[in-house]
Amino acid sequence: MKRKLSLILSLVLVLTLVMTGCGKSEEPKPANGGDEKTEESAGDANNPAKGRDGAEDTLVIGTHETKGEFLPGYYSETYDGYVVDLVFDGLITNDKEGNPIPLAAKDWEVSDDHLTYTFNLRDDIKFSDGEPLTAEDVEFTYTFICDPNYDGPRTSAVADLEGYEEYNKGDAEKVSGIEVIDDHTIAFKFTKALSTNIWNFGHGIMPKHVYEFEKGDIDAIKAKMTEPMGSGPFIFEKYEPKQYVEFKANEDYFLGSPKFSKLILKFTNVETQFSELEKGTVDIQLSVAAKGENKEILDGMDFVNIVEYPENSYGYIGFNMRDPRLADKKVRQALTYGFNRDQFAEVYYQGFAQTCNVPISQVSWAYTDEINEYKYDPDKAMKLLDEAGWKVGKDGIREKDGKKLEFVWSTHTDSKYVETMIPMLKSDWEKIGVKVEADIMEFAALSEKVYEKQEFDLYNMAWSLDVDPDAYEIFHSSQDQKGGYNSVGFKNEENDKLLEQGREEFDQEKRAEIYKKWGQVMNEELPYMFLTQANRWDVANKRVKNFETSPFQDIQDRDVILNIELE
Template identity: 50%
Template sequence: MKRLFSAVLSFIVFAGLFTACTEPSSNQNNSGKELNKSQIEILQAANPEKLPQAAKDRKDTLIVGTTAPQGTFNPIYSGSVYDSRVCSLIFDGLINNDAEGNPIPHAAEKWDISQDGKTYTFYIKKGIKFSDGKELTAEDVAFTFTAMCDPNYDGPRTDAVMYLEGYEEYNKDKENKVKEVKGIKVIDPYTIQFTLTEAQAPAIWNFGYGILPKHYYGFEKGNIQKLKDLFLKPMGSGAYVLKNYKAGQEVVFEKNPDYWKGAPKIKTIVMKVTNANTVVQELTAGNVDIDAVGKPEMVELIKQAGFLDIYSYPANSYGYIGLNLRDEKFKDKKVRQALMYGLDRKGFINAYYKGNGQVCNAPVSPVSWAYTDEINTYEYNPDLANKLLDEAGWVKGEDGFRYKDGEKFTIHWMTYTGSKYVESLIPILKDNWGKLGIEVIPELMEFGTLAEKVYDKREFEMYNMAWSLAIDPDPSGIFAFAQDVPGGNNSVGWRNEEAENLMKRGLSEFNQEKRKEIYKQWLKIANDDLPYLFLGYNKDNVAVSCRVKGVNPSPYIDWTYDIQNVEIIDIE
């Protein structure tokens, strides 16, 4: 439901877990795989009295460490988890999810689903107001989803609207003859109806994106640039409003005293930019109240501080290397498989995570009900890697490097600064692939710059990021053909007809066991054809100051969840 990423992560697909059933019905609210709470370890602060004076003196301000947001503060455009967290403070969607991954009402007090599974009717709560005092109505919801259907919309949310009735007619209409999307119907000020061309199991999760006020963002069809012009001046109905943004430094929010769920208990929130080199110091000095902590040795330092609670749980995410499959040298599957066999992923994961991670071989997390281990594990095998490269026509020259048609096998690897993960991966990858005869040239840059090059401009040969995944395992929001556009999630350009058809089947199957079998077939294709070079899974470790109460992170929720109820207490 959010495009999240964490210290090593990059983007997510908006989706969530839908019920396993033969027919959809009203307010379905069951998770396909209940969260195993025993997997969540909570280490309580041993010595709260050690809380630094700097934190004690900060009575009404919560400071949260973050990787730098890109400044795309619009829920239908936000591309990183950090921008999405900004949006979650400012905007409200029709639905949300609970800690177990069930869809729950939010701006909509309830919803109905027709017997054929194609029509969703939402009943909006009365009295919800945007931060300028104007009431949120069905017209604002219709405007938000119509914007995602616009012919010039170039954000990553197309998968949320592409199956609406009338989407194609509206989206392909460049002459402004089609004035509305047939499948979006305002019934009255507090009731809105969405009709799909076909029933889809995870469709409920398409309705969690933050609602844009029409009176503020309104634009003529085709002139969607207005939304982009307001990225840094967002307005929503959320618990907080944006007060200040300093790129690469911080985002400052003040509470919305008229928030419809109740005035937030904390006046000011600051998202402060940290990195692997500063996070421990910022946390232990009391300068930051909440932040993700990566390596186990960092966790030990946090424990020693004594005043920080630590939440540890399996991450609903995976790390990967993306290759531009439009590039001739990566089009051959044998080359991609050789790169997998030729990288000691297990050695890297064990060395970096020290028992808190495992090798990933397919694009789904072990916390998902769709996970399977009945796939190729690509154990480190340099001999097989060399054989595959030979078969692909990449031959070693006298200088030890591989060549094909006179071209040296060189990979320019774009990655991001301020990451211990990246710093650890670079020498291993260069060494392993260097022994295969491949020259690797790392090019480090700020994360926001990397994201722009990869997703918007698609100007790269190779990059590494990680997906923080949604609750529902539907992979189409990342890998569908429709996402292979500038700004879309399929930045690598993976196009596999069989995989595409299986994704469509998975969307339309409501029986979870049958759906799981479809995704098992899909995962086997992904594991063989390798849209990505998969790296690893890890545990998330989130440090929370003992002065902060009401934050309970888990695989499906983060610190922004029910932020209006989070509070700061005095520690003597």
């Protein structure tokens, strides 16, 4: 299920190109799947992964380090989302085209007024301890997110439920909009008819008998953050921070047991991923940066395939609009005109990416290209800064009212993307009278700085996007709160109005028109400097068969992980 704006935060573009907002990535490729090299070679005979101890029944996947947020209501990054989605099942998921389909639910009905969703659950699902999954577990999962002391990023999934306010802020013992009809039937009643409501039901269902807590005692459930237990295709076994997460196959999984008995998510980075592939110590490396120099390295390994497809994500630099200097639209536009993003994309990706100008992916039905491309134009940038009253000082840095246009750019380690950008951005902005210094830290520390503390001038990340183009959680003014995704403090009436209209409309063609207008507003206002949308490369050892990720289905999706076979 892709309902994880998973920055969740995904770094998918930035860390290994690469995380996760609202624009998607690649364009020239089809949105319905990846191109996989299938030719066999003599290299298979010397495939290092085949000689690895235990390789015959163990799949090792290389991915970025997790934060250890392994509960459905709390994970904020794509990488923790992999763990959550492997261990837990939601009521729904999505198919390869991005349409909602049943998972733990066998089907659902929507009332004529679009306010009530009634789910009929499968009766053959068990948690990994053998207890059956019932409607009470579903009720518990969503009530947990309604808790008065809940401090995770999923509030928007429940905030419009009938009875949310009474439970969250009052003395109600239950959420009236969640009704358990019988063991395998549950209904949710919303106060607003929104086309996006269906996507609130992809959150993993948590067993009540394992996670139950007294209302308000949210720390009791957070104490089990690194002990996930659900009904998914894999059973959590072990977590070694900074090293790996280990799972075993759920042999009783209701959709059929995985075709291998052990799964390891091994934490890799841009410095180690190629050596891990070459040694055969990982079978699949997710999100290898799509760039020319990496293609040369991979072409030298005749025992791997590249699965390539347009990434449903985009990279960006966020402007803290609480800072009076950055609250001025002309300054944000000048900074965007003043950075040669096309040159950066060419230098880093070498033809495998392009610049991004809206927070909507080109694989989305909502994408529009009727926008300003902000081609590199330092003269225009300087003119805008002049108009905004920022004059060049004696030291070459622009100043106004005793303040200077000098910024600290908060960014993260383990990223060639960042290493490439730093000198280019500093040089380009220096030409227009703007100084920037990079403050480099671990990604977990950056996430805390940006989302929990909101203490930054500029920062860069990437968004791994939802199937639906709705970006309410990222850009609506109501989400400007600590812990929320509107970390830049963007507040704009037209933005809010269009985001609300996009959710309230059920006709997709009309929604597309709304999001076209919204994209144009975002292109004008620039709460982010949109950077790049690139192709995604997932690299798999040739001993891994039937592996096919795509823009709307990642490694943890059931159509992907349950089809993989090892030889």
